[in-house]
Amino acid sequence: MLEASSLCVEFGGVSALSEVTFSVAEGSVLGLIGPNGAGKSTFIGAASGVVLASAGTVTWRGATLAGRRPDQIARLGIGRTFQHARLFPGLTALENVMIGSHLAGRSGVFSAMFRSRRWRKDETLLRDAALEAMESVHALELAHRPSEDLTAGQQRLVSVARALASGPSLLFLDEPAAGLTDAERHLLAADLKQYFATHEVTVLLVEHNLGFLMSLVSNIVVFDRGTVLAEGTPAEIRSNPAVIDAYLGADHAVR
Numbered sequence: 122m123l124e125a126s127s128l129c130v131e132f133g134g135v136s137a138l139s140e141v142t143f144s145v146a147e148g149s150v151l152g153l154i155g156p157n158g159a160g161k162s163t164f165i166g167a168a169s170g171v172v173l174a175s176a177g178t179v180t181w182r183g184a185t186l187a188g189r190r191p192d193q194i195a196r197l198g199i200g201r202t203f204q205h206a207r208l209f210p211g212l213t214a215l216e217n218v219m220i221g222s223h224l225a226g227r228s229g230v231f232s233a234m235f236r237s238r239r240w241r242k243d244e245t246l247l248r249d250a251a252l253e254a255m256e257s258v259h260a261l262e263l264a265h266r267p268s269e270d271l272t273a274g275q276q277r278l279v280s281v282a283r284a285l286a287s288g289p290s291l292l293f294l295d296e297p298a299a300g301l302t303d304a305e306r307h308l309l310a311a312d313l314k315q316y317f318a319t320h321e322v323t324v325l326l327v328e329h330n331l332g333f334l335m336s337l338v339s340n341i342v343v344f345d346r347g348t349v350l351a352e353g354t355p356a357e358i359r360s361n362p363a364v365i366d367a368y369l370g371a372d373h374a375v376r
């Protein structure tokens with residue numbers, strides 16, 4: 122289980138998360154939604170070692186996450202995508218996905234870039250895992266393209282494949298459908314549904330496209346200004362007056 126307990130994060134004395142408490146059951150897919158600036162990415166950052174919590178805890182299977190370094194988090198079998206897809210320029214899509222693997226974490230990014238002996242030894246395993254991950258999100262045909270030649274949507278798919286390549290037991294997906302065309306988004310929803318059904322993975326999904334999100338999750342947590350506003354099934358959230366008021370109003374109609 123992923124558990125956040127009274128988690129607080131401050132940036133320069135300004136509160137971004139305040140007393141956030143919720144959990145994600147083992148093997149389930151939970152959606153995290155909320156207006157811009159509500160603290161969704163900050164939560165993923167705190168749970169994946171890139172943002173420092175000022176108080177409270179986040180644990181995965183009992184192990185504390187908040188306060189660990191990102192490489193330590195990766196070694197715990199935790200994968201993530203970033204709100205802004207970050208691919209390494211000068212590498213192909215496949216090489217970018219290979220770097221996402223757990224084994225690549227062992228060799229290190231620089232080791233991979235300069236093809237150290239350790240990297241070469243791991244390369245076959247990495248390549249197979251990366252190709253499988255790319256295939257699972259219909260990105261195989263992009264494998265040998267330079268990452269800088271890819272469209273925003275294609276880069277997003279590659280970054281999702283990179284998070285899957287390590288075979289994570291816990292996966293944070295931060296806006297995986299951002300920048301995708303309608304066709305790409307529908308295909309990714311179907312691909313992720315299939316992936317979640319066939320892998321033992323616990324997922325926290327942040328996504329502004331609520332149609333996409335609601336097709337994938339069993340439960341939703343709603344953040345508003347750094348606090349938990351509501352929790353429930355998609356049907357409960359759609360009909361929650363406080364959520365409709367804060368988030369699902371005219372500007373945020375479910376697409």
Ligand SMILES: Nc1ncnc2c1ncn2[C@@H]1O[C@H](COP(=O)(O)OP(=O)(O)OP(=O)(O)O)[C@@H](O)[C@H]1O
Pocket residue numbers: 132133137155156157158159160161162163164204
């Ligand atoms: N590195 C940072 N330094 C200072 N303030 C930050 C930093 N990162 C986030 N914030 C602030 O923390 C708050 C929460 O931001 P966050 O990006 O987590 O929200 P979000 O819910 O992911 O928003 P969005 O949906 O727009 O991505 C915002 O007020 C934001 O301006």
